[in-house]
Amino acid sequence: MNFVLNILEKISNIVYPIKCIECNKVSEKYLCKKCKAKLGIKIKTEIRNYQNKNFASHIFLFKYSDWIREKLIKYKFRDETYLYRFFTEIILEANTQSKFLEKYDYIVPIPISRARKKERGYNQSELIANELARKIDSISVVNIISKKINNKVQSTLKQKEREENVKNVYEINRKEAGNLENNTDKNFLLIDDIFTTGSTSNECAKVLKKFGIKNVDIFTIAKD
Ligand SMILES: [Zn+2]
Incomplete structure (x- = not known):
């Protein structure tokens, strides 16, 4: 900063x-x-590596239960927008210990549909991403994925349905991605609040891969 x-x-x-x-x-x-x-409350950076996904690693700080679950619900559904500062604080604290953010050049917030953004007033992942980039000079936020279809809310569905539900609902935002064409060898980190089956992350990583980006990981605050 x-x-x-x-x-x-x-x-x-x-x-x-x-x-x-x-x-x-x-x-x-x-x-x-x-x-x-x-x-x-213990903040710990956990990393899971994947062979069969479009992203290589999933990084998270909490199991999705009790206290953090309540905070995330308040943040997403009860208009307690200010909580993005708290979430950024804990991500930065984890980063002080593990330095996990150091390898990334770009953060890509997982988008929400235009309708949901209008209703909620903000994209919860984007707020956190912007705050992180404000605090860490080496990271930029790029909104290069758009949601083209307003699908069903994932949390209402079972695993198989979730995979189907997110299929082809995301696309590259060509306007935003234009000047990244020469930077596809950089390290990209998708960011979202919760990771459940990983269907959304996988689908967004697929879109980035198709654009030519080679290194994609996903960060979420919690893992269900
Ligand atoms: Zn207190």
């Missing part, structure tokens, strides 16, 4: 102090030390 932005952020934190998402007290972090200890 550049110097001026850094100063502006410091000023903004004085005017609008950070408050802990659990106890609501003014804190240095979005999850204060006390609450983190009380809840027993």
Whole structure:
């Protein structure tokens, strides 16, 4: 982050102090030390490698249960948009330990349909991706995948149905991808909130591969 932005952020934190998402007290972090200890929250970078998918590795921080599940539901469905700052905070904390973000040049948010974006007002993965790129200079966010079909919500479906449901619903956004044609050998990281069967990630990675991108991984906050 550049110097001026850094100063502006410091000023903004004085005017609008950070408050802990659990106890609501003014804190240095979005999850204060006390609450983190009380809840027993451990942030750990986990990596699973895959041979038979369009992405090589899946990186995640939590099992999708209890506490993190509640936060993700609030973030996605209850309009608690501000939580993107908290999610970014924990991703950066994981990165301080494991440096997993260092190898990536580009982050690609998994898109939501235009209709859903209109209804929710934001793409939850894009907000986090932008905040990460703001904090890490070597990473850029590229919105090079679009959702062309408004399919059924994946969480309502079984595994086989999920695979079918996402088939051919994504495409390369040619306008955004134009200047990336010469950078297809760089490392790309898809980002989403939850990984369940991996169907969505696999389908988005397929679109990137078809465009010529060689190295694609997926990051999600939680794994179901
Ligand atoms: Zn707290």
